[in-house]
Amino acid sequence: MINSSNGMMSASSSSSAAGAGGNAPSPGLKTYFKAPEGRYKLHYEKGHPSGLMHYVQGKTATQATVAIVKDKPSPPTPLSQPSSGFSASSGVKSAAAKLLGGSNGSRTFGFVGGNGGSKNLSGSSKLGPFSSNSTNSNLALNFDGKGTYLIFNMGDGLFISDLNSQDKEPMKAIYFNNVYPVCHAFDQDAKDGHDLLIGLSTGDVYSVSLGQQLQDSGKKLVGAQHYNKDGSVNNSRCTCISWVPGGDGAFVVAHADGNMYVYEKSKEGAGDSSFPAIKDPTQFSIAHARHSKSNPITRWHTCQGSINGIAFSSDGTHLATVGRDGYLRVFDYPKEELICGGKSYYGALLCCAWSADGKYILAGGEDDLVQIWSMDDKKVVAWGEGHNSWVSGVAFDSSWSPPDTENSEQIVYRFGSVGQDTQLLLWDLQMEEIVVPQRRPPGGSPTFSSGSQTAQWDNATPLGTLQSAPSMRDIPKISPLVIHRVHTEPLSGLIFTEESILTVCREGHTKVWMRPGTPASQGSSNSETPLSTSLKDKPLLSSIK
Amino acid sequence: MLLFVSQDAHEFLIFLLNELVDILEKEVQAAKDDTESSSLPPERTTNGSKVTQADDIHKEPLVTWVHKKFQGILTNETRCLRCETVTARDEIFLDLSLDIEQNSSITSCLKNFSSIETLNADDKFFCDKCCSLQEAQKRMKIKKPPQILVIQLKRFNYIEQLGRNKKLSYRVAFPLELKLIDYVEEADAVYSLFAVVVHMGSGSSHGHYVSLIKSHHHWLFFDDENVEMIDESAVQTFFGSAQEYSSNTDHGYILFYERDVTNNHD
Numbered sequence: 146m147i148n149s150s151n152g153m154m155s156a157s158s159s160s161s162a163a164g165a166g167g168n169a170p171s172p173g174l175k176t177y178f179k180a181p182e183g184r185y186k187l188h189y190e191k192g193h194p195s196g197l198m199h200y201v202q203g204k205t206a207t208q209a210t211v212a213i214v215k216d217k218p219s220p221p222t223p224l225s226q227p228s229s230g231f232s233a234s235s236g237v238k239s240a241a242a243k244l245l246g247g248s249n250g251s252r253t254f255g256f257v258g259g260n261g262g263s264k265n266l267s268g269s270s271k272l273g274p275f276s277s278n279s280t281n282s283n284l285a286l287n288f289d290g291k292g293t294y295l296i297f298n299m300g301d302g303l304f305i306s307d308l309n310s311q312d313k314e315p316m317k318a319i320y321f322n323n324v325y326p327v328c329h330a331f332d333q334d335a336k337d338g339h340d341l342l343i344g345l346s347t348g349d350v351y352s353v354s355l356g357q358q359l360q361d362s363g364k365k366l367v368g369a370q371h372y373n374k375d376g377s378v379n380n381s382r383c384t385c386i387s388w389v390p391g392g393d394g395a396f397v398v399a400h401a402d403g404n405m406y407v408y409e410k411s412k413e414g415a416g417d418s419s420f421p422a423i424k425d426p427t428q429f430s431i432a433h434a435r436h437s438k439s440n441p442i443t444r445w446h447t448c449q450g451s452i453n454g455i456a457f458s459s460d461g462t463h464l465a466t467v468g469r470d471g472y473l474r475v476f477d478y479p480k481e482e483l484i485c486g487g488k489s490y491y492g493a494l495l496c497c498a499w500s501a502d503g504k505y506i507l508a509g510g511e512d513d514l515v516q517i518w519s520m521d522d523k524k525v526v527a528w529g530e531g532h533n534s535w536v537s538g539v540a541f542d543s544s545w546s547p548p549d550t551e552n553s554e555q556i557v558y559r560f561g562s563v564g565q566d567t568q569l570l571l572w573d574l575q576m577e578e579i580v581v582p583q584r585r586p587p588g589g590s591p592t593f594s595s596g597s598q599t600a601q602w603d604n605a606t607p608l609g610t611l612q613s614a615p616s617m618r619d620i621p622k623i624s625p626l627v628i629h630r631v632h633t634e635p636l637s638g639l640i641f642t643e644e645s646i647l648t649v650c651r652e653g654h655t656k657v658w659m660r661p662g663t664p665a666s667q668g669s670s671n672s673e674t675p676l677s678t679s680l681k682d683k684p685l686l687s688s689i690k
Numbered sequence: 691m692l693l694f695v696s697q698d699a700h701e702f703l704i705f706l707l708n709e710l711v712d713i714l715e716k717e718v719q720a721a722k723d724d725t726e727s728s729s730l731p732p733e734r735t736t737n738g739s740k741v742t743q744a745d746d747i748h749k750e751p752l753v754t755w756v757h758k759k760f761q762g763i764l765t766n767e768t769r770c771l772r773c774e775t776v777t778a779r780d781e782i783f784l785d786l787s788l789d790i791e792q793n794s795s796i797t798s799c800l801k802n803f804s805s806i807e808t809l810n811a812d813d814k815f816f817c818d819k820c821c822s823l824q825e826a827q828k829r830m831k832i833k834k835p836p837q838i839l840v841i842q843l844k845r846f847n848y849i850e851q852l853g854r855n856k857k858l859s860y861r862v863a864f865p866l867e868l869k870l871i872d873y874v875e876e877a878d879a880v881y882s883l884f885a886v887v888v889h890m891g892s893g894s895s896h897g898h899y900v901s902l903i904k905s906h907h908h909w910l911f912f913d914d915e916n917v918e919m920i921d922e923s924a925v926q927t928f929f930g931s932a933q934e935y936s937s938n939t940d941h942g943y944i945l946f947y948e949r950d951v952t953n954n955h956d
């Protein structure tokens with residue numbers, strides 16, 4: 146007779162073994178966390194307009210983009226498409242007025258409005274009384290909108306917040322009515338007007354001018370160029386979108402069916418956009434559009450199943466993708482070749498990011514690990530272990546510089562990760578310190594060597610070979626410096642800016658954590674009192690009897 | 691035995707497996723009795739013909755297909771902190787019942803399950819070598835991963851203050867692919883999720899069960915007599931609720947993973 150293990154299990158799996166960062170049932174979110182370099186402080190939060198959602202909950206996970214709009218020496222060139230939806234009469238500057246405060250206050254953007262409190266500016270949906278049909282294109286030419294904005298999607302809305310303002314509600318909301326914007330990207334070096342890309346759940350893609358959206362008082366996208374209209378080229382969901390760095394207006398859209406398309410924003414999307422059939426869906430293949438007028442111009446079939454994340458190296462020479470099949474793939478983008486890649490420990494990969502120097506790629510996913518892929522070694526060189534659930538966002542902190550050290554030649558990388566465990570983790574990567582256990586000789590104990598000496602292992606691997614999942618015993622582990630529970634909902638992304646760390650949760654909330662030493666981090670807008678009691682709360686629940 | 695839920699799906703699963711083993715054992719016994727007492731010529735096969743080695747079975751404990759599919763071996767290692775002696779005791783299991791935490795993953799729950807626990811204070815360990823109660827460290831290792839890994843999420847916990855069970859709606863992410871460290875074969879066992887029993891409802895004493903089953907590369911949603919095809923990505927909607935008060939009451943309760951034999955490289 147077999148006994149169920151049920152009773153026996155209870156004792157050993159008691160939650161007391163939960164370890165650091167265990168998730169207590171009641172929220173105990175602190176408004177600061179400490180890192181070796183000092184204290185990061187919650188400066189403010191950004192959200193979507195209250196009273197939205199619920200019916201859209203769970204349909205999409207919020208992604209966030211930071212858009213830094215610089216001074217533009219020349220006015221934006223009007224686009225090929227007439228800005229038919231373009232609006233904003235001379236008296237209606239709506240949200241744009243506020244943007245100019247500080248830098249260009251002398252412009253003609255006096256705020257005019259019946260109830261001109263600053264509250265009015267947040268959420269353009271409240272600007273209903275203003276007429277939105279008269280056009281005045283001169284305004285567009287004068288507008289520079291200099292500032293830093295947070296762009297994020299939630300349900301069927303796309304929202305824009307002024308990152309330098311404390312307002313919780315966004316200054317601008319754009320609704321797509323029953324289709325969902327799921328990804329977006331901003332190009333701060335865009336040469337002409339269109340700098341913002343938006344990918345939808347239907348596969349449709351738009352490019353627009355961010356400034357133009359901010360000036361418009363309506364709730365619709367204005368002056369948009371539409372690609373893959375009604376999913377005519379590919380009707381699977383967009384998953385991520387990116388401008389090609391230095392690509393002169395080229396951008397890449399990844400879809401849930403494993404395909405990526407390259408578009409050119411200057412090109413009209415007219416003409417036949419057909420591609421040859423995919424011969425072997427298990428293999429990477431490139432196809433160029435049959436017709437020269439086609440936009441998209443190229444299809445990259447990368448994998449079976451969804452592409453969950455893409456990232457260009459900062460020089461635009463390499464493109465990394467991660468997906469449902471658990472593989473990280475690295476491509477030579479100009480040559481359209483697969484260079485290398487490897488499998489997660491298990492499960493899908495959800496996110497990826499490059500180091501600024503292009504030497505390392507972070508990838509995170511459903512095995513709860515942050516993998517560190519070395520481009521020199523063409524393999525995983527370390528696993529970051531510390532999340533209690535799936536890793537949904539990774540990023541290197543390119544603004545971070547290590548504190549004064551004696552051996553300043555040693556390169557140390559700082560990176561962060563966020564997960565569905567609601568936690569933000571910060572890590573230091575110092576390759577010289579990582580000890581790689583070599584493959585065990587049979588029966589022996591593991592031998593060790595320094596990470597840099599193990600590069601010859603896989604040098605014989607031919608170009609484009611994907612590595613199978615490493616064994617748990619073969620990859621060195623690193624531990625986080627900081628484990629901080631930042632939200633009550635699973636997280637979906639993080640962004641490092643010069644002044645702060647932004648953590649984004651799936652349900653559309655962003656928290657801005659000021660770096661130590663920044664003026665705001667020493668300010669008094671938030672006391673150091675935790676929002677509620679600490680994580681020491683005793684679990685209310687006793688174990689099963 | 692008290693049922694945690696009026697009709698608990700996990701209770702039923704265990705009952706079913708045990709009943710199957712009983713039936714299979716009786717069948718074999720009957721076949722054996724049959725052949726022993728029978729004077730029939732050997733070429734005349736009976737219904738029990740698959741059990742031809744009746745004599746061998748008599749000597750060894752019967753291994754039924756239930757065992758072959760579901761049974762794994764756990765090692766309970768206890769190390770006495772005084773004499774350092776390690777006591778290892780193997781235990782067989784048909785399923786794992788895991789404590790859960792809010793916004794965690796199956797990986798994390800399994801990690802907690804195998805984490806080192808210190809036995810001290812009122813919960814000391816009797817060391818045979820020291821012949822006394824000693825502080826010790828205890829750890830559960832999965833020594834032999836089963837062919838089919840059944841994981842029950844302990845969503846129904848008894849709350850002393852309430853005097854009854856309460857359903858935990860915690861969000862616990864379960865990946866489509868999972869690994870267990872295989873200490874015997876030195877290659878980690880790869881599993882694929884193929885079925886989920888979902889409990890719908892906010893209470894522990896009522897509710898409704900539905901299931902998700904992967905069949906011929908498609909996920910099917912079974913709700914009584916209704917069956918519909920769902921997208922693989924919809925499996926995630928049964929992870930649970932990230933916040934305690936949520937309108938979502940459909941939660942993955944029992945997970946079925948099958949060991950992937952083709953994906954067993956080096």
Ligand SMILES: [Zn+2]
Nearest residue numbers: 770773817820
């Ligand atoms: Zn002892």
